[in-house]
Amino acid sequence: MNEIVVPRDEASWIPWPTAWPEGLTRVPYWVFQDQRVYADEQRLIFQGPNWHYLALEVELAEPGDFLTTQVGDTPVIVTRDTDNEIYAFENRCAHRGALICLKNRAKHRKDFSCVYHAWNYDPQGNLTGVALKDGIKGKGGMPDSFKMEQHGPRKLRIALVHGLIFGSFSEDVPPIEEYLGEEIMTRIERVLGGRTPAVLGRFTQVLPNNWKLYIENVKDSYHASILHLFFTTFELNRLSQKGGIIVDESGGHHVSYSAIDPEAAKDVDYAKQQIRSESEYKLADPTLLQGFDEYHDGVTLQILSVFPTFVLQQIQNAIAVRQIVPRAIDKTDLNWTYLGFADDTPEQRLTRLKQANLVGPAGYISMEDGCVGGFVQRGISGASSNRAVLEMGGAEATSSESRVTEASVRGFWKAYRANMGL
Amino acid sequence: MNGNLLQYITQAQADYARCIDDDRLEEWPNLFHGPCLYKITTSSNYRDGLEAGIVFANSRGMLTDRVSALRDANIYERQSYRHILGQPSILSEDGAMVSSETSFMVARIMQDGETSIYATGRYFDVYEIDGAAAKLHQRTVVCDSSRIDTLLALPL
Ligand code: FES
Numbered sequence A: 001m002n003e004i005v006v007p008r009d010e011a012s013w014i015p016w017p018t019a020w021p022e023g024l025t026r027v028p029y030w031v032f033q034d035q036r037v038y039a040d041e042q043r044l045i046f047q048g049p050n051w052h053y054l055a056l057e058v059e060l061a062e063p064g065d066f067l068t069t070q071v072g073d074t075p076v077i078v079t080r081d082t083d084n085e086i087y088a089f090e091n092r093c094a095h096r097g098a099l100i101c102l103k104n105r106a107k108h109r110k111d112f113s114c115v116y117h118a119w120n121y122d123p124q125g126n127l128t129g130v131a132l133k134d135g136i137k138g139k140g141g142m143p144d145s146f147k148m149e150q151h152g153p154r155k156l157r158i159a160l161v162h163g164l165i166f167g168s169f170s171e172d173v174p175p176i177e178e179y180l181g182e183e184i185m186t187r188i189e190r191v192l193g194g195r196t197p198a199v200l201g202r203f204t205q206v207l208p209n210n211w212k213l214y215i216e217n218v219k220d221s222y223h224a225s226i227l228h229l230f231f232t233t234f235e236l237n238r239l240s241q242k243g244g245i246i247v248d249e250s251g252g253h254h255v256s257y258s259a260i261d262p263e264a265a266k267d268v269d270y271a272k273q274q275i276r277s278e279s280e281y282k283l284a285d286p287t288l289l290q291g292f293d294e295y296h297d298g299v300t301l302q303i304l305s306v307f308p309t310f311v312l313q314q315i316q317n318a319i320a321v322r323q324i325v326p327r328a329i330d331k332t333d334l335n336w337t338y339l340g341f342a343d344d345t346p347e348q349r350l351t352r353l354k355q356a357n358l359v360g361p362a363g364y365i366s367m368e369d370g371c372v373g374g375f376v377q378r379g380i381s382g383a384s385s386n387r388a389v390l391e392m393g394g395a396e397a398t399s400s401e402s403r404v405t406e407a408s409v410r411g412f413w414k415a416y417r418a419n420m421g422l
Numbered sequence B: 001m002n003g004n005l006l007q008y009i010t011q012a013q014a015d016y017a018r019c020i021d022d023d024r025l026e027e028w029p030n031l032f033h034g035p036c037l038y039k040i041t042t043s044s045n046y047r048d049g050l051e052a053g054i055v056f057a058n059s060r061g062m063l064t065d066r067v068s069a070l071r072d073a074n075i076y077e078r079q080s081y082r083h084i085l086g087q088p089s090i091l092s093e094d095g096a097m098v099s100s101e102t103s104f105m106v107a108r109i110m111q112d113g114e115t116s117i118y119a120t121g122r123y124f125d126v127y128e129i130d131g132a133a134a135k136l137h138q139r140t141v142v143c144d145s146s147r148i149d150t151l152l153a154l155p156l
């Protein structure tokens, strides 16, 4: 009769189906399937000591501009206030938790008023008004002990990096320069430094898989020429390319790049090859790939990721940022923002519109990434105690001159486990 | 005149829908005439004047390449569409050129039979009326939602 109710703590904790194997070369499938893992990720990663991409500074160009976004499951409002600074706070009313703001984005906003009982907030997230605070005719109202300054949605710390706005709920997160490290900072600067981006379009791709399967895919330089057959099928010459990957110290951030190899470019055989491939060109409209030299360093592709869920992409002249938002164990929003720059000529802008065909939900070299995570999610169903093999390129999570490696995928798991205490 | 116009446009739109739904994608580029413009975007991008598309083609060659890629390069699960079209509204007429707006609903049928409403939206079309036919010059597909499930392979 005497039932002892054990609170949900270590005592009631059911162990994971299998322990995490030693090293970085195995990933147990339960990590993509377990509701408790999802909940822990929200707490330890998304609310934890990490920086999360929120928006572009140009999307909040003027005081009074605001937009709403997500940090993991948590809805967030990002604003530019009259002091011209960027602020972000939870989109959660301090009264009884309703969304404070229902719009995606708008301008000229001086304050935010919750629709439920009209508690009012300034653009920095401070509670500035409580409707009927003093009651009516001396009756009702809030007690004197209620102090508005003691209530409010949680505020995020903000960091700006070359026009990108990052936010964090954590007081312990290191400064962004330290978080990213110099190599990653330099590679962000390479694409965005000193330039004013222009948003060309926004699309959300709803992925039928766990968010980490998409992150793995982004960091997986091994699959690129195997899964994505566009360049191969159309015999678009890539032999002249050399590349590599950079994995930062934490493992969580990476850059994968390919560049025109100046040695190969000088090669006589290469010249012949060029002629051959020109004559066998199969694209009916080859102007798709006739871009312009934007960065003057020969790098034709640079995919950069910031732990946990941000991607900056340069594929020729197709520039985009991607924000990954987990929605459920097996559902993920991939938010694409296609970019040009304010000083693009009309010809350059048209090139970007054409090359946008390479990426996004219908991208010639990215559409497969929308479905392949779902293939894994379905494939591993019922196999939670089995594990993925990540041995391509060895067992380390370090930078490499070869892109035939899973080093940056291993890097992700290194950072993930450090965050999750796994 | 307007009665015939509507009839010509309705016919062109029905031919277009059947072409895709019947998996005759190779014929799809030939449904475009003149300078050819085809774009898929969303209503929020359209409203905000953001010019990039999910698919963008400003030549018939680009449409041909899209079909070749879908047939020979891209990997995606087998699927088909069923287009349901609304009545076209004539927005403007300028000589032989006519602009129209038509609502659509597209169901996507996956190989296992799972059927869902994949997209709803509007076609903004420009036709050239040539004799008793409306020839499509431009089609801007404006999807109501900005969320695309999994991927967009077949054209809308
Ligand atoms: S929940 Fe916002 S004012 Fe009551």
Ligand SMILES: [Fe+2]
Binding pocket: A217, A223, A224, A227, A228, A365, A366, A369
């Ligand atoms: Fe990919």
